[in-house]
Amino acid sequence: MIKVCPATIAVAILVAVGAPGVAPASAADALPTALSAGIGTVAVRIDNFTFTPTDITVTAGTTVTWTNGDDIPHTVVASDRSFRSPVLDTDEGFSFTFTAIGTFEYFCSLHPHMVGIIRVVAS
């Protein structure tokens, strides 16, 4: 029932494998960090009330897709309100394409102890 991103599973594997060797220097101090490895989409899982990976670095133009694996609904809301998902029930997803460079903190508006970071760097 993933509504937005049919390639989520493949991308999730790619992110899990990771590519720390090609991480940009500007993100070297940011842990944990994953990189989009030059493709257009990155997946973030929501399981056990946690965004995973919690802190990722992507290149501008990357689309990030969040998918909720919990039996409880969650949301994805930017702290600066620059993006906001509808409520995501189990297995539902939300995508947002990051065009601006910067650091975007986000959280679940239902369970605000759930937080994550997307760092957008130049492509």
Added chain:
Amino acid sequence: MRHHDDDPKLDADGIARRGFLECMAWAGTGVLWSIGGGLPSSLGLTRALAAEAPTGAAPFTFLQISDSHVGFDKPANPDATATLREAVGRIAGLPVKPSFVIHTGDISHLSKDKEFDDADQILREVGLPMFFVPGEHDLLDEGRGKSYLARYGKGSRGAGWYSFDQNGVHFVGLVNVVDLKAGGLGNLGADQIAWLERDLAGLPSSTPIVVFAHIPLWTVAAEWGWGTADGAQALGHLKRFGSVTVLNGHIHQVMQKIEGNVTFHTARSTAFPQPVPGTAPSPGPLKVPAGELRKLLGIATVDVVSGDGPLAIVDRPLAG
């Protein structure tokens, strides 16, 4: 303070750990509150049903029900509507009819019209006045709470807070599920706290106060967001009162804490249990073995008995 043979040992923080573990198996119906001498006390519904109707003057009673999550259909309880209906049936069977019912939020699971409609249809069968405060699950419509306010917010202020008086007790319904901040807990906000201060200003300190809100006003488990960031500010305005009872939901288990003249109490859900903090990787719905749900519903009754001292939670399994 009244003790029972099965009175659990309380930790330094006044929390009965054994009671928690037994409660975590869950069983939610409702909590029947009775007020005598300004000190509210509660009985688990199953126990209240078993009690004889009092022969003397009936005390003033009201009932708390919480976290119905109508629409929830996941493995922890594939039919939350049925368990709500069952809880309502138990209320109808009470020997002493409560004066009204307080619902401490999460009426619906996803704020869908059908969920609210179904909840209303079932709760109407209680046949008693009902007072609501929203849970975070009730504010998920596109208007972020407009649907809730249209249905339940008549006469309320702001996001749905209000107060009323009944038999000399001042009741305050607060909303701590709006505009939550990243990394934080429940939130009341400056406007609501200022209103609370004004609302209480004219009351003598001898007035018993009952405050109800969805998320616990005290910090139960910060790592799971189970607390209210500015709850202490609200409680500061309640300090001068001799009897304050704070009723919450959200955590789907019974917990109690006593601090000075303030008794904090959380009610069970009628939908699904949640784990005790520290016993699970997340506060997600707790799935119990098939067939256990209703059996546990019968055995996880909890009394809160009032006396001349702090209240104590007493776990009373009905089976065995």
